[in-house]
Amino acid sequence: MDLNQLFADAKKGDKKAESLIYNYLFERFKFLVGQKINTNDVEDIAQEACMTLLSKYKAMEGRENFESWAYSILKNKIGNYLQLRRVEREELSDKMDDIRNPDRGPIDIQIEKRLNDCIKEIISYYPRYARALNLAYQGYKADEICEKMDIKPNNFYVILNRGRNLLRNCLEMGRIKA
Amino acid sequence: MRSSSEQQLCNLLHAYEIGALTDEDRERFEIHLLKCDACYSSVKEFKAHSDTMVRSELIKGTVSQGIAETEPKGSFEKLRRYLLPDVPVIFRPAFLYLLLLVVLIPLVISMIQMRGTNIESVQYQDLISTRSAKRTVLEKDLSNQATLTFFYPDARHNRNYRLIITHENGQVIYKDENYNMFNEYQTGAINLDIENLTPGRYNLTIKDPELGDQREENVYTFWIE
Ligand SMILES: [Zn+2]
Numbered sequence: 001m002d003l004n005q006l007f008a009d010a011k012k013g014d015k016k017a018e019s020l021i022y023n024y025l026f027e028r029f030k031f032l033v034g035q036k037i038n039t040n041d042v043e044d045i046a047q048e049a050c051m052t053l054l055s056k057y058k059a060m061e062g063r064e065n066f067e068s069w070a071y072s073i074l075k076n077k078i079g080n081y082l083q084l085r086r087v088e089r090e091e092l093s094d095k096m097d098d099i100r101n102p103d104r105g106p107i108d109i110q111i112e113k114r115l116n117d118c119i120k121e122i123i124s125y126y127p128r129y130a131r132a133l134n135l136a137y138q139g140y141k142a143d144e145i146c147e148k149m150d151i152k153p154n155n156f157y158v159i160l161n162r163g164r165n166l167l168r169n170c171l172e173m174g175r176i177k178a
Numbered sequence: 179m180r181s182s183s184e185q186q187l188c189n190l191l192h193a194y195e196i197g198a199l200t201d202e203d204r205e206r207f208e209i210h211l212l213k214c215d216a217c218y219s220s221v222k223e224f225k226a227h228s229d230t231m232v233r234s235e236l237i238k239g240t241v242s243q244g245i246a247e248t249e250p251k252g253s254f255e256k257l258r259r260y261l262l263p264d265v266p267v268i269f270r271p272a273f274l275y276l277l278l279l280v281v282l283i284p285l286v287i288s289m290i291q292m293r294g295t296n297i298e299s300v301q302y303q304d305l306i307s308t309r310s311a312k313r314t315v316l317e318k319d320l321s322n323q324a325t326l327t328f329f330y331p332d333a334r335h336n337r338n339y340r341l342i343i344t345h346e347n348g349q350v351i352y353k354d355e356n357y358n359m360f361n362e363y364q365t366g367a368i369n370l371d372i373e374n375l376t377p378g379r380y381n382l383t384i385k386d387p388e389l390g391d392q393r394e395e396n397v398y399t400f401w402i403e
Contacts, residue, residue, distance in 0.1 A: 003213050028212050031222060035208070067212045071205070111230045116237050123244030133231075134245050136198040137238045143200060150260075160192040164224075171227065 007066045011058055018054065026050050029074050036078060038102045049077040118170035122163060129163030132156060184210065188217055195221060195228035300325055300369075305382060305398035314400040322373035328398050330384050333360035339384055341368065346379040357384075377402050 003024070009017035029046035039045075053073050060069060123130040128149075135145045146156050169175065187210040193199050194207045211218050221228070231237055261272035268274075299321045303314050305328040316324045333339065336358055343352035352370065360366045366384075382398040 025212070028218065031218070032208055032211065067209050070212060071209045075205075107230055107234055108226065111226055112234050112236060115227060115230055115234070116240050119237055119240055120244065123241065123247075127245070130241055130244055132198075133196065134241045136193075136196045137241060140198070141200045142193055142198050142203065145198060154189070157189040157191075157193055160196070160198070161189065164192040164195075167227075168224070 004066050007057065022050050022054060025053065025070060032074060033078060035102060037082070038105075039081070041081065045077050045081055046074075049074045052077070114171060115167075118167055121170060122166050126163055126166060128159050129166070132159050133163070184214065188214060191217055191220060195224060195231075197232055299323075302327070303400065304328070305400055314398075316370075316372050316400060316402045318372060318377070318402065322371055324370045324372050325367055326370060326382070326400070327365055327367045328382065328384070329363075329365050330360065330396055331364055332386065332396075333364040333366065333384075335360060335362050338387065339366075340387055341366075342383045343370075344381055344383070345376060346381075347376075349376075351375060351380070352382075372402055375402050 003021070006017045006021050006024075010021055026046050029049050030042050033039075033042045033045045049070075053070055056073075060066075119130070119133075131149060132145055135148055140148065142153060142156060146153050149156070151159070187207060190199060190203060190207045190210075194204060199207060207217075211221065261275075262270050300323040301316060301320045302325045303316060305314055305326050306312060330339075337360070338356040338358050339360070341352070341354045341357045342350060344350050352368070354368075357366065357368075379399060379401050382400070384396045384398075
């Protein structure tokens with residue numbers, strides 16, 4: 001879907017385009033909220049962001065990057081949400097940590113076991129992926145990992161994506177090579 | 179069709195999933211997720227696995243233990259990465275070391291050969307008659323090779339003369355019965371290896387055999403120290 005084209009059509013008064021934008025962004029916003037915070041209010045935040053976006057987009061300059069603008073609205077909604085929760089739960093700071101960390105909740109033991117078996121296999125087959133993964137586990141970010149592994153960012157991303165493909169092959173077929 | 183900068187953002191996929199992106203790149207990728215269907219589907223489809231990968235202590239342990247176990251390979255890999263980093267061939271240390279060897283080996287060989295040819299400095303001394311007060315000294319420290327020149331007023335070009343050098347103890351260290359190398363300026367020269375000669379005073383005696391005993395011998399004195 002070409003968001004910028006839909007956006008242009010909606011600005012000209014195309015109601016169908018406007019509704020398509022809403023449905024499309026609602027899904028993606030929900031996903032991104034879930035990636036960033038741990039809350040049952042995912043849909044509310046996504047919906048609010050979509051409403052704000054639809055109420056303002058006509059005033060937006062045509063040349064501006066639509067996705068960046070949409071993302072900034074979502075980010076703002078998430079920020080407001082966290083701010084509101086903080087005021088509500090001033091005394092419960094650990095609750096805020098729960099919200100900020102989207103990775104709370106039990107781990108699926110079966111997924112964990114299958115992943116673990118596959119990663120064991122990949123380590124000896126493709127140690128560079130294991131090394132990159134290990135550094136990421138230690139909290140290093142891409143630029144620091146590249147420095148430690150003495151590689152360029154592009155190579156780092158290639159290593160990771162190749163490792164991911166091996167991992168997916170292993171998860172789907174039980175072996176790392178297709 | 180995706181632009182090349184959007185295509186580059188697609189490469190950040192797995193780094194995003196495992197939380198290895200900087201804040202700035204994570205935002206760029208999330209904006210990209212708003213419009214790239216391929217990345218959005220991939221991240222969504224793999225989400226349960228990537229969340230588990232990021233959170234599981236079991237998997238983290240497996241990875242760090244696995245790295246430790248492959249450490250010998252890791253060292254080899256380190257060496258390989260040092261010698262063959264991902265840069266153009268001419269900048270790889272392996273290539274540069276090879277180039278250095280190609281240049282250095284012939285240089286070292288030629289230096290060894292030059293040592294074999296014994297290129298040394300030579301000390302030149304003009305011998306003067308014993309009647310002079312000046313001392314002519316050949317110094318062993320300077321070099322083992324000496325070229326002695328001597329002026330013999332009666333010498334004639336292409337005529338044979340008798341040359342003898344004797345140490346003060348009487349030992350003859352050089353003898354030539356038919357020396358005919360005087361030039362048209364009555365000057366002759368001989369080369370002398372002084373390395374094994376005893377230090378002390380030496381006399382070079384030149385005699386014209388044709389004159390028999392009618393003429394006094396010409397004697398030149400020098401010292402070896
Ligand atoms: Zn993409």
